Amino acid sequence: MTVASTATPTGSAGVTATRTADVIVVGSGPAGLSAALFAHRLGEQVLVLEKGATHGGTAVKAAACFWVPNNDLMRARGYHDTKESTLRFIARSARPLGYDPADPHLGLADWQYRQLEAFYDNAWTAVQTLQEMDALHTTIDSPLGVLLPDYLVLPEDETPVGRALFPMRADGTVGDGIDMINQLKAGVDRRGIPLLLHHQVTDVVLDDTGAVVGVTAATPQDPATTFSARKAVVFASGGFTHNDEMRRNFLSGPTFGGCAVTTNTGDFIDIAGRLGTQLRNMNYAWMAPLLVEKAIAQDPGLHGICLCGGDAMLWVNKYGRRITNEKAPYNEATQSFFHWDPHRAEYPNIVQFMIWDQRVADRYGFEGYGNPVPPDPDQAPHVLRAGTLGELADRIDQRLARLAPHTGGVRLEPGFTDTLRTTVATFNAYARAGKDPEFHRGETPIEPLYSGPAQEDNPANPTMYPLADTGPYYAVIIGAGTLDTKGGPLTSPNGQVLGRSGAPIPGLYGVGNCVASASGQAFYAGGATIGPIFAMAYLTAEAASREPVRQPATR
C-alpha cells in the first residue's frame, strides 16, 4: 500500500543549498537526537531540523522507560535473558495469529524478524554508547520503587523483569522524559550540532541518480529553504497521530486523537510515498485510553491514561455494563473500545465512563502518568460529580449531548442507571472476594503498580475495593487514542528506506515512529517504543556514515 504519488519526482537537484551537512536529521525526539549523536560520533557533520517551536518531540511527556534486552544492569542483578526467549515473546505478542515457534523466523515477516534480531543484538550497545558519550545516563530502578515488570504475561517471556531501564538524573534518582531529552540535547549542544527549530521538512531533494541529497524545509521566513546532505537524510519525524485523515484511513479502530506532540502529522508518509516506498504496520499504534474532552479539544498537554488510579473505581459503557479489566496495560485496555455490535450496527463501547467514589478521590488524586483522578476535582472541568449514581448518569448524559458532534451522537441508553447499580453491586462482591472472575483485574504483576499509591485496604486484591453505598461519585468520559502511531515506510534493519523494488533508496533513512515498527500490534512492555529506537538509531547512523559522499544539491 502506498500513499498517492505525484507525477514528478519529489524535490529536484539544481536548487541552491543554504546549509550543508553530511547527515541531516529530521525531528528532535529520542530517535532524532540519538541518531544525530551516533552520526557525530562517527565523524559526521550533522544538522537537525525540527518542525516544532521546541525540541524533544513526544518524549517530553514520556515516563521514558526504555526496554533493553540482555543489558548489563539486569545481569548485575542476576536476571539473564536469551535471544530466543526475547524474540519469541515479542513475536508472539506482535503477530499472535502468525506466531510459529517452529519457524526459523517465528512466523514473522522477514523484515520484521531481521529488525527484531537487530534490536536484540544492538540495544544495549546503543545505550552504553550514549552513556559513554555522556549523553544519557541509565538506571534499572523505576519510579515505582521496584523493577518494572513487562506488560504482557506470556510463557515465552522467561525474564519478565530487568529489561526496563530509565534515565538517571545527576543525583542518581530516576528521571523521566524531560530528563532524557535534556541529557540527549546537552550531548548535542556540547558537540556543536546545530538544531534549527521551526523548520518543517516538506520534501527531499534527489540527484540525477535518484539518491537523496538534501531536503526542503518551510520556515516562518521562507516556505522552501533547501539544505544539502552529502551522505544521508535521516527522518525521525514521529507518527501521524495529528493527521485526522490518516488516522481515519489507516488505523484499525476509531480513535479520538492522541497525545503525541501536535507537530506529528505523518509528514514522512507523504514525502516517502512520492518516492514509491512500501508502507507497513499502518493499522497499529502505541495505544492508550484518553480523556475524550481533552482529545477533542486537541489539548497539547493531553496524556494517555497509562496509570488508571483507584481501587473503588470501574469503567462502564453506555448500557451501564463493565466490559474490560480497567487495570490492563493501556494498549490492551484500549482494545475494549473497538468492539462492533453487528445487531445494533454500533460501537457500544466507543466511549466509556470511569466512575469512582469519594474514598478514591481522597486517596488517589495526583497528576502524572495520565491518572484521571485529579488532586482537586474542582480544578478539573472534565470531571463530573454527583450525590447519587442516578444524578451522575444525568450529568454524564448532559456532557455526552455536548460532545455528540464528535462521538457519533453517543448518549446513555434507557436503563443505564439500573444496570449501573447492578454492575456496581457485582463489582463490589468481586472486590470483597478479591477476585474478578469476569475480567481478571489485578492478576498480573504490572496492575497493582499502575493502580496508584499502594493501599493496604484489600490485601486480597489491592486493585479493587467496593464503591461506597453513598455519594458523592465522580466520572470522566474516556475513549481510544494513541501515544503515537507506529506505521510508515519499510526500512532495512539499518534504517535504509526501501523503495518499491525492495532496494534501499540511496541516502534516505528512517527511525522511530515515522517508519514501520517490527512490534506489529504489540506493546509488550514499558519502554517498547524507545528501547528499539535507540538500537535502530545506532544502526542507522552507522549505515548513513558508510554512504558515499555525493555531490550536494547546488544550482
Ligand SMILES: Cc1cc2nc3c(=O)[nH]c(=O)nc-3n(C[C@H](O)[C@H](O)[C@H](O)COP(=O)(O)OP(=O)(O)OC[C@H]3O[C@@H](n4cnc5c(N)ncnc54)[C@H](O)[C@@H]3O)c2cc1C
Ligand atoms: C504520555 C506518554 C508517555 C510515554 N511513555 C513512554 C515510555 O515510558 N517509554 C517509551 O518507550 N515510550 C513512551 N512513550 C512514547 C514515546 O514518547 C514515543 O514513542 C517516542 O517519543 C517516539 O520518538 P520519535 O523520536 O520517533 O518521535 P517523537 O518523539 O514524537 O519526535 C518526533 C519529532 O519530529 C518532529 N517533526 C515532525 N514532522 C516534522 C517535519 N516534517 N520536519 C521536521 N520535524 C518534524 C516533531 O515536531 C517531533 O519533535 C510515551 C508517550 C506518551 C505520549
